[in-house]
Amino acid sequence: xxxxxxxxxxxxxxxxxxxxxxxxxxxxxxxxxxxxxxxxxxxxxxxxxxxxxxxxxxxxxxxxxxxxxxxxxxxxxxxxxxxxxxxxxxxxxxxxxxxxxxxxxxxxxxxxxxxxxxxxxxxxxxxxxxxxxxxxxxxxxxxxxxxxxxxxxxxxxxxxxxxxxxxxxxxxx
Numbered sequence: 534x535x536x537x538x539x540x541x542x543x544x545x546x547x548x549x550x551x552x553x554x555x556x557x558x559x560x561x562x563x564x565x566x567x568x569x570x571x572x573x574x575x576x577x578x579x580x581x582x583x584x585x586x587x588x589x590x591x592x593x594x595x596x597x598x599x600x601x602x603x604x605x606x607x608x609x610x611x612x613x614x615x616x617x618x619x620x621x622x623x624x625x626x627x628x629x630x631x632x633x634x635x636x637x638x639x640x641x642x643x644x645x646x647x648x649x650x651x652x653x654x655x656x657x658x659x660x661x662x663x664x665x666x667x668x669x670x671x672x673x674x675x676x677x678x679x680x681x682x683x684x685x686x687x688x689x690x691x692x693x694x695x696x697x698x699x700x701x702x703x704x705x706x
Contacts, residue, residue: 562601562630563612571604585609590620590665594657603634607656608664610635621648622663637662 565584566656568574573583577666585599587609596602599609613625613633623635639651639661642644647653647663654667 551664553650560631564596564599565631566601566603566612575625588665590623590651590663592654592656592667604660606637606660607658608637610637610660620651620663622646622651622653658696 558577559565561574561577561580563574563597565573565579568579571584572579572581574580575583583602585593585602586599587593587599589599589601589609589611591599591609592607593599593604593609594602594607598604601609601611603610610623611617611634612630613627613635615632617624619635623637624641625633626636628631629636635662638646640663643663644653650663651663651669653661654664655661656664
């Protein structure tokens with residue numbers, strides 16, 4: 534569903550044929566969702582290009598990372614009135630933008646809030662959110678922490694091995 538309205542047009546009538554060829558208007562706070570596919574919202578007008586590479590509900594750093602132009606708490610998102618509303622792990626904030634905005638909830642305490650094709654992940658915005666295209670959930674963080682705590686032990690063992698080899702080499706010479 535698109536929410537485009539011709540800009541300009543001028544004159545009276547029922548709007549038929551008016552403004553043809555002109556860029557449709559868009560609301561910047563709705564990202565690129567008021568524009569036709571392949572266009573993005575820039576200064577209230579739909580212009581060709583400018584869409585980010587990230588699909589809706591994937592990880593992002595800012596709106597430029599998202600095809601829809603909206604990044605909230607490290608997840609590409611969309612207005613609530615686009616598609617089938619907000620997926621599990623997102624809530625509609627009706628007062629955020631016209632049509633509402635799907636805002637990610639924290640999944641830190643309960644990964645089960647995420648829909649089936651989503652995983653709970655820690656984003657660059659330092660938030661736990663449900664996102665698509667993530668290979669593993671927040672469990673990876675535990676594994677990483679476990680690996681980093683064992684790094685000093687492995688490092689000391691490696692130093693001991695190198696020291697032993699050097700001592701053996703001096704005796705041989």
